[in-house]
Amino acid sequence: MVDDKLLGLVLLCIPLSLVSFGGGQTIVASLQHQTVDVLQLLSGPQFTDLYAISRAAPGPGTLIVALIGWEVSGLWGAILATLAIFIPSSVLLCILGSYWQRHRRSAWAMAAEKGLAPVAVGLIFAGVFTVAQSARFTPLELATSLGAGAVLLTTKTGAYPVLAVVGVGYFLLSLAGMA
Amino acid sequence: MDKPVGDIGMEKEQTVTSLALLASFLRLGASSFGGGMAGWTHREIVERRAWLTDEEFLKTLTVAQIMPGANPVNLAVYIGLKLRGIAGACIALFGMVLPAFAVILVMSVTYQQLRSHPEAQAVLRGLACVGIASSLTMGIKTARRLNAHALPILIALSVFLMVGVLHWSLVAVVAATIPVSVAATFWIEREKSRG
Numbered sequence: 205m206v207d208d209k210l211l212g213l214v215l216l217c218i219p220l221s222l223v224s225f226g227g228g229q230t231i232v233a234s235l236q237h238q239t240v241d242v243l244q245l246l247s248g249p250q251f252t253d254l255y256a257i258s259r260a261a262p263g264p265g266t267l268i269v270a271l272i273g274w275e276v277s278g279l280w281g282a283i284l285a286t287l288a289i290f291i292p293s294s295v296l297l298c299i300l301g302s303y304w305q306r307h308r309r310s311a312w313a314m315a316a317e318k319g320l321a322p323v324a325v326g327l328i329f330a331g332v333f334t335v336a337q338s339a340r341f342t343p344l345e346l347a348t349s350l351g352a353g354a355v356l357l358t359t360k361t362g363a364y365p366v367l368a369v370v371g372v373g374y375f376l377l378s379l380a381g382m383a
Numbered sequence: 384m385d386k387p388v389g390d391i392g393m394e395k396e397q398t399v400t401s402l403a404l405l406a407s408f409l410r411l412g413a414s415s416f417g418g419g420m421a422g423w424t425h426r427e428i429v430e431r432r433a434w435l436t437d438e439e440f441l442k443t444l445t446v447a448q449i450m451p452g453a454n455p456v457n458l459a460v461y462i463g464l465k466l467r468g469i470a471g472a473c474i475a476l477f478g479m480v481l482p483a484f485a486v487i488l489v490m491s492v493t494y495q496q497l498r499s500h501p502e503a504q505a506v507l508r509g510l511a512c513v514g515i516a517s518s519l520t521m522g523i524k525t526a527r528r529l530n531a532h533a534l535p536i537l538i539a540l541s542v543f544l545m546v547g548v549l550h551w552s553l554v555a556v557v558a559a560t561i562p563v564s565v566a567a568t569f570w571i572e573r574e575k576s577r578g
Contacts, residue, residue: 223557227453229518233546234553241550253498256507257490259514263415263483264453270484274491282491286484290476293452294460298472301446301461308445312565315572317449319565321525322535323557326542328522333547336515345512352516357524363517367510374509378502 210277210284212243217269217288222296224289225324228258228265232331235268236338245276248338255335260367266290399434399466401474407432408459408478415483420455424462434466456480534567 216238220231232255239245246254254275258268266289273285307313341349352366407427414423421444429440443465447457456479463475497503529535542560545551 219554222451223554224451224453225557226448229521231553232518237550252511253494253507256511256514257494258487259517260510261483261487261490263412263480263486264456266453266456267480267483267487270487271491271494274488279488282484282488286480290452290456290480293450293457294472294476297446297450297452297457297460298464298469301450301464304449305442305446308442311572312569315569316565317445318530318572319568320449320561321529322538322564323542323560325522325526325529325539326560327546327553327557328518328525329539329543330547332515332518332522333543335511335518339508339511339515341512345508348509348512349516349519352513353519356517356520363513366516367513370509370513371506374505375502378505 207277209243209245210273210281213239213245213269213273213276213281214284214288216243217285218292221289221292224266224293225320225327228268229331230324230327231266232268233327233334235272236331236334239272240338246272250275252335252339259363260371399471401467401470403432404463404467404471404474405478408463408475409482411455411459412479413482415455415479421458424455424458428462435462439465530568530571532571534571535564538564538567 216235220234224231236251236255240248240251251272254268254271258265258271261267267286269285269289270282273281273283275281276285304313308317336349339345348370352370355361355366356363411420411424411427425440428434429437435443443461444458447461448454450457452460456476459475459479460472463471463473465471467474494503498507526539529539538560542556545556546553
């Protein structure tokens with residue numbers, strides 16, 4: 205039931221769970237590098253596909269590990285990867301949560317709240333860079349990314365309308381033989 | 384494991400049953416399309432069920448955001464813990480994740496069926512573009528809120544280089560940089576308050 209590949213994935217997820225500040229986007233760089241280059245559970249294009257699906261799916265982005273788990277060993281893979289990514293952080297929360305709540309007005313606690321942000325920013329950009337690099341975008345895809353980014357950054361449009369428009373657009377382009 | 388609700392120090396009229404807790408978090412988990420989860424959780428837990436007061440909810444939210452883990456899931460787990468102890472935390476985690484997990488499974492199966500079709504590949508490429516764009520946007524928005532000071536910017540840049548370019552262990556980099564970043568923030572805030 206648990207083979208070496210799945211074990212590798214679970215052992216990857218447990219420590220990542222404990223540093224997944226803000227959710228999935230901060231750990232994507234490591235997930236990509238480890239599952240594709242180090243553990244070789246997935247090919248580069250496969251990871252990009254799963255990344256795309258996870259960004260279009262409901263729920264936390266961390267659930268990308270369920271998709272990876274499914275690819276690696278089906279239903280059990282999906283279940284174990286999901287448990288491995290949610291349980292360690294939840295246990296830590298239950299242990300430290302009330303301590304944190306009592307001391308949250310202290311200068312150190314406030315510094316900790318603000319001090320996580322620079323690290324998170326670095327991790328998010330590392331994730332974007334890693335995925336974009338392995339996706340090997342065509343000029344059209346690069347333009348799509350930048351256009352979508354501009355829309356998301358400057359308007360109040362949510363990600364779903366943009367996903368729908370681009371998804372339908374690429375479907376039509378592919379029917380026309382252009383993408 | 385099942386501590387009575389009174390132990391938490393709240394004098395609640397009704398007891399929170401496991402079933403009600405599960406129903407609430409399944410409902411929240413099922414509505415987790417497209418974010419805004421803190422708002423939905425507030426509506427369910429504070430307004431509809433009256434299990435927590437506004438102030439209790441806000442304290443809970445701060446803790447959920449600061450700790451590692453997906454924020455909506457953390458919020459659910461911590462509320463579950465406060466209302467019904469460890470059992471409550473487990474119920475909340477289960478209820479919150481199950482609906483999204485089920486959708487992910489359906490998507491996995493669909494992907495396996497369709498991935499050899501060129502049209503499906505094209506659509507996935509398009510979705511990947513938007514996914515990256517939305518992560519990039521999130522990074523830019525978070526970066527804008529950093530202290531306008533060389534230190535946090537330098538820390539963000541070095542984390543990016545170590546993890547994104549050099550592929551150093553993410554866990555080790557985070558463990559090493561968070562104390563530095565927190566100390567730097569502490570110092571910057573103190574300088575600020577001194578004027």
